[in-house]
Amino acid sequence: MPLSSIRQTPFWHDQLGPMPTLQERPSARVDVLIVGAGYTGLSAALTTARGGRSTLVVDAEDPGYGCSSRNGGQISTSVKPSLEKLTAKFGFERARGIRAEGANALRWIGEFVSREGLDCDFRRVGRFHAAHTPGHYEELARDAETLRHQEGIESFAVPRVEQRRQLGTDAYFGGVVFSAHCSLHPGKFHRELLRLALGAGAQVVGQCRVQGIARNGSGFRVETAKGVVEARDVIVATNGYTTALTPWLQRRVIPIGSYIIATEELPEATIDELFPGDRIASDTCKVVYYYRASPDRRRVLFGGRVSASETTALAGAARLRQDMCRIFPQLEGVALSHAWSGTVAYSFDELAHTGVQDGIHYAMGYCGSGVSMAPYLGMRAGQKVLGLAEGQTGFDGLPFPTRPLYRGKPWFLPAAVAWYRWKDQRQFRKALQMT
Numbered sequence: 557m558p559l560s561s562i563r564q565t566p567f568w569h570d571q572l573g574p575m576p577t578l579q580e581r582p583s584a585r586v587d588v589l590i591v592g593a594g595y596t597g598l599s600a601a602l603t604t605a606r607g608g609r610s611t612l613v614v615d616a617e618d619p620g621y622g623c624s625s626r627n628g629g630q631i632s633t634s635v636k637p638s639l640e641k642l643t644a645k646f647g648f649e650r651a652r653g654i655r656a657e658g659a660n661a662l663r664w665i666g667e668f669v670s671r672e673g674l675d676c677d678f679r680r681v682g683r684f685h686a687a688h689t690p691g692h693y694e695e696l697a698r699d700a701e702t703l704r705h706q707e708g709i710e711s712f713a714v715p716r717v718e719q720r721r722q723l724g725t726d727a728y729f730g731g732v733v734f735s736a737h738c739s740l741h742p743g744k745f746h747r748e749l750l751r752l753a754l755g756a757g758a759q760v761v762g763q764c765r766v767q768g769i770a771r772n773g774s775g776f777r778v779e780t781a782k783g784v785v786e787a788r789d790v791i792v793a794t795n796g797y798t799t800a801l802t803p804w805l806q807r808r809v810i811p812i813g814s815y816i817i818a819t820e821e822l823p824e825a826t827i828d829e830l831f832p833g834d835r836i837a838s839d840t841c842k843v844v845y846y847y848r849a850s851p852d853r854r855r856v857l858f859g860g861r862v863s864a865s866e867t868t869a870l871a872g873a874a875r876l877r878q879d880m881c882r883i884f885p886q887l888e889g890v891a892l893s894h895a896w897s898g899t900v901a902y903s904f905d906e907l908a909h910t911g912v913q914d915g916i917h918y919a920m921g922y923c924g925s926g927v928s929m930a931p932y933l934g935m936r937a938g939q940k941v942l943g944l945a946e947g948q949t950g951f952d953g954l955p956f957p958t959r960p961l962y963r964g965k966p967w968f969l970p971a972a973v974a975w976y977r978w979k980d981q982r983q984f985r986k987a988l989q990m991t
Contacts, residue, residue, distance in 0.1 A: 564869045566626050567818040567850070567857065567894040568743030575618065576754060581782045582761045586612040588941055589778050589787035591766050591801070593619035595926065596793035596919050596934035598749040598760075603938025605756035612787070613758060614780055616765035620746040622797050626898030627927060628816060628846050628859045629745075630836045631665060631738040632683060633658035634925040636906045638699070639706055646954075653950035654907065655707060658925075661932035662736060668931070669740070672752060676745040677851035683737035684714070684835040686728035689987040692840040693730040700732045710735040723837055724830040727883045729987060731839075739836050741851050742927065749931065766801055771915065789941045791917040793934060796899035798920065798964070804913055806964035808956045809901040809921050815872035816859035817880070818850070818894040819887065827853045830884055843977045844924075845879060856880070856887065861973060869895040900924045904957045910937055910949060911956070917941060921956075 588604045590597045593615035605611040615621065635658035642651035669678045687693035697713040704711060714722055716730040723731075754760060761782065768779040775788045792802050796811045827849050831837075836848040845860040858880040873895035881888050903909060903921035910919040910933045917940060919933035939947030 562817075562870065562873055562892050563894045564896060565894065566743065566816075566896045566898075567855070568625055568629075568741060571741065572625075572743050572747055576750065578619070578754075579759045579761050582612050582614060582764060582780060582785050583610070583759060584783065585786045586610045586759070587787070588612070588789045588791065588938075589614065589776070589785055590791045590793055591615075591769075592622075592793035592795070592797070593750070593760055593762065594622050594624035594793065594795065595746065595749060595930035596795065596937070597791070598746070598753045599931035599934030600791050600793060600919075600938040600941075601753040601758040601760070602749065602756050603935050604941055605753060605758040607938070607942040607944075609789075609942065611753075611756075611758040612785065613753065613760045614764040614766060614785075615760075615762050616797075618762040619750055619760055620743070623795070623814075623898035623900055623926070624746045624930070625743040626816070626896060627742045627814075627900075628836075628848065628857060629740050629742045629851075629927065630683070630838070630846055630848065631662060631740065631928045632734065632925055633662050633709065633737070634908070634922070634929040636923055636925070639702075650950070654954075655950075657908075657932075657950040658929070659707070659709070661928040662738070664932050664935075665928040666738065669745075672748070674745065674748040676748055677741040678738060678745075679740070679834070679851075680736065680738045681834045681836060683734045684722040684731050684837045685734065686719075686723065686725075686731035686837060686839040688728060688840050689983050690729045691987075692983075696730075696732045696840065720832075722833060722835055724832065724886065725883050728839065733835065737836060738928075739834075739848060739851070740927065745927075769801065769916065776915070789917065790915075791919075791937050791941065793919060793937075795920040795922060795926065795930065796901040798901065800964070802916070802918075803963075805918055805920065807958040807962055808909070809903060809964075810966045810969070811899045811964070812861070812902055812924075812966070812969065813866045813897050814859060814861060814900050814924065815867075815869065815876060815895070815897045816857060817873050817876045817892050819856045819858075820891045820893050821854045822856065822890065824853070826886060827856070829886065830856065842979065843973060845883070847880070847883075855893070856884070869897050872897060900926070904959060905955075907954065908933060908951055909954065909956045910951050911953070912940075
């Protein structure tokens with residue numbers, strides 16, 4: 557199948573029915589206005605609406621346009637810096653509190669899906685995190701032991717000779733399984749969050765870009781494309797789509813495009829060979845790949861960063877297909893059905909951030925691990941607006957760093973990605989020569 561015939565829309569959208577009927581225009585006055593109708597915004601809206609506050613969610617596009625319906629549907633413990641690194645910066649107790657929020661978010665999403673009865677193909681399948689060199693395997697195995705003893709994170713090392721029990725490839729040098737990690741259908745999860753928020757009484761208005769936010773007495777005057785709204789509280793939940801509407805936040809998040817492809821439907825035996833335990837997968841490359849079987853186990857979904865600069869979905873598809881077939885030679889000659897991209901937000905310290913700036917609540921910077929952390933911190937932001945003590949998190953009060961001259965356009969990213977990609981490839985080639 558030529559690349560030009562690939563559908564440039566997320567595979568996830570194919571399984572969604574029509575969007576619920578939404579309010580066409582926002583109310584002129586609400587208690588809480590939320591900017592962004594992704595996981596963070598809808599989870600915050602559900603919390604404040606159930607807490608008795610009149611709540612409005614507005615989005616510049618249709619609800620779910622961004623990465624909430626474009627991600628890989630993989631759920632981890634979310635917090636990237638190690639306990640050791642965080643301890644060096646913040647002290648042991650604070651570091652332990654920050655790390656605990658990753659486990660809290662993972663546990664919360666499982667309980668939330670079960671409690672609310674959400675139809676989103678949620679499964680606790682475990683993650684195989686693969687080592688692209690023998691040295692990375694030794695490091696992973698040591699780290700897994702440390703995580704078990706210090707933080708109680710379920711994991712076990714898998715040497716290369718046993719790798720195919722977890723993942724049908726010889727391209728790696730073993731890895732670690734994180735047993736508690738999960739998968740879901742991101743489009744269905746977003747649609748279920750939207751259903752819950754609407755059911756709780758929240759207004760959700762799409763195609764309603766916010767053009768200005770200004771203090772107005774004890775509240776805010778919010779100018780939107782569909783009228784002015786007076787709000788007591790404002791929550792900004794824009795993550796990778798943060799703009800100059802909130803320049804202080806824009807200077808602190810780094811938008812990064814992530815690209816995904818879906819294969820055509822495959823024989824059951826092929827999926828069983830590639831994903832024998834239905835694990836989700838990722839690797840130790842700095843320019844990381846993440847992949848899985850689709851929830852119906854009929855396709856492979858393969859994602860990652862494809863080039864130093866942002867590119868098109870089709871150009872990304874060609875590079876991803878090449879890398880997919882390097883890892884899974886069994887897929888040579890297999891056609892692609894979908895290719896798409898979305899924008900995630902990294903922070904300079906690789907931590908999620910939530911707090912209040914100039915009276916405006918925010919939660920963002922999930923560093924590619926937002927499937928559980930985004931709705932979890934959205935819920936906590938909603939609790940803060942309600943004045944509830946349980947809204948406090950281990951991220952509260954952390955410095956939210958930026959860099960001199962940075963204004964939201966990551967001019968430094970192409971050079972960094974090119975360097976890391978070269979380094980990954982060099983390490984991998986060297987490792988192969990030694991085997």
